[in-house]
Amino acid sequence: MGDYCIGVDLGGTNLRIAAVDSDSKLLEKLTLGAEVSRGRDFVITEMCKAIESLRTKYQSSGALLGIGIGVPGFIDMVAGMVMDSPNLPDWKSYPVRDEIERRLSTKVILENDANSAAMGEKWLGAGRQFEHMAMYTLGTGVGGGLIFNGSLWHGMTGMAGELGHFNVYADGHPCGCGSRGCLEQYASATAVVRMAREAIARGESTELEKLSHDEGQFTSRSIYNLAVQGEPAAKKVFENVGRALGIGVGSMVNALNLPIYVIGGGVSSAWDAFAPAMFEEMKFRSSIYALTSPDRVGHEKGTIVTRAMLGSDAGLYGAARLPMLLGFSQTETGRQ
Ligand SMILES: [Zn+2]
Numbered sequence: 512m513g514d515y516c517i518g519v520d521l522g523g524t525n526l527r528i529a530a531v532d533s534d535s536k537l538l539e540k541l542t543l544g545a546e547v548s549r550g551r552d553f554v555i556t557e558m559c560k561a562i563e564s565l566r567t568k569y570q571s572s573g574a575l576l577g578i579g580i581g582v583p584g585f586i587d588m589v590a591g592m593v594m595d596s597p598n599l600p601d602w603k604s605y606p607v608r609d610e611i612e613r614r615l616s617t618k619v620i621l622e623n624d625a626n627s628a629a630m631g632e633k634w635l636g637a638g639r640q641f642e643h644m645a646m647y648t649l650g651t652g653v654g655g656g657l658i659f660n661g662s663l664w665h666g667m668t669g670m671a672g673e674l675g676h677f678n679v680y681a682d683g684h685p686c687g688c689g690s691r692g693c694l695e696q697y698a699s700a701t702a703v704v705r706m707a708r709e710a711i712a713r714g715e716s717t718e719l720e721k722l723s724h725d726e727g728q729f730t731s732r733s734i735y736n737l738a739v740q741g742e743p744a745a746k747k748v749f750e751n752v753g754r755a756l757g758i759g760v761g762s763m764v765n766a767l768n769l770p771i772y773v774i775g776g777g778v779s780s781a782w783d784a785f786a787p788a789m790f791e792e793m794k795f796r797s798s799i800y801a802l803t804s805p806d807r808v809g810h811e812k813g814t815i816v817t818r819a820m821l822g823s824d825a826g827l828y829g830a831a832r833l834p835m836l837l838g839f840s841q842t843e844t845g846r847q
Pocket residue numbers: 675676686687688689690691693695
């Protein structure tokens with residue numbers, strides 16, 4: 512093996528850490544309970560300990576080029592800080608990057624988790640043959656990431672690509688961000704469960720109602736299973752997911768005319784339940800999509816909207832990729 516990077520994916524339940532070499536070979540993956548509730552300092556200490564153990568193990572094989580850390584929330588890339596994160600309240604306005612760099616004496620890049628996932632799919636997944644792409648991650652919330660010319664588009668401060676807060680219904684359901692009708696309120700796992708509850712409240716489904724009696728079993732996956740069995744109200748929930756995605760992705764096609772839009776995260780495994788409504792809506796909302804859809808111009812030239820390939824590892828691989836790209840750009844600059 513050659514030089515390598517360490518990627519960190521800090522989720523709501525797990526803290527995952529992977530050492531990946533520059534040929535994309537996974538050297539080792541660690542999964543620790545994130546125990547976010549024990550506070551920022553506990554999580555950072557556990558993370559640094561695990562990184563040190565990997566560094567010690569692989570120190571004779573190659574150089575550690577840097578560490579990429581994907582975290583949920585709004586990131587100020589310049590300051591290396593989490594500006595706001597519902598999952599990590601005590602991380603707000605704390606110099607995370609500088610603190611971890613100080614502890615480990617290694618270059619650290621702090622990145623939004625959905626941006627990291629976009630980079631992972633660009634490097635090794637559905638977007639690997641494309642230089643420009645957009646990614647949506649449909650999880651507890653909806654995240655997004657934009658890649659232009661092979662690099663993440665950060666906007667002015669690092670907060671670009673929040674595709675989950677793209678408005679799809681002007682006066683729709685209230686969103687945690689303070690707005691209403693964001694895509695996240697119709698295409699996340701949380702939204703699937705809420706929309707199923709709304710169907711129950713309207714008296715539309717005894718099947719969903721029965722399912723809801725077991726709180727632990729009432730999940731986007733079990734609602735999807737009902738949809739696959741043909742239960743009309745459950746099918747309708749996923750058609751709503753597809754319609755909202757069609758409005759969101761269609762608007763992005765209108766704005767950016769990118770060659771590929773990748774849809775990942777847990778809810779993307781319900782693809783067959785929401786994709787038909789999504790494609791139908793995209794053709795309606797975006798004449799650019801209607802003109803460039805693969806069934807009209809062929810797969811090679813068409814606008815691709817497709818499922819992600821790396822599953823829950825996208826963010827981990829993407830985070831590990833970030834210091835490598837920095838390394839390349841520094842090398843290039845050095846040569847000039
Ligand atoms: Zn929102």
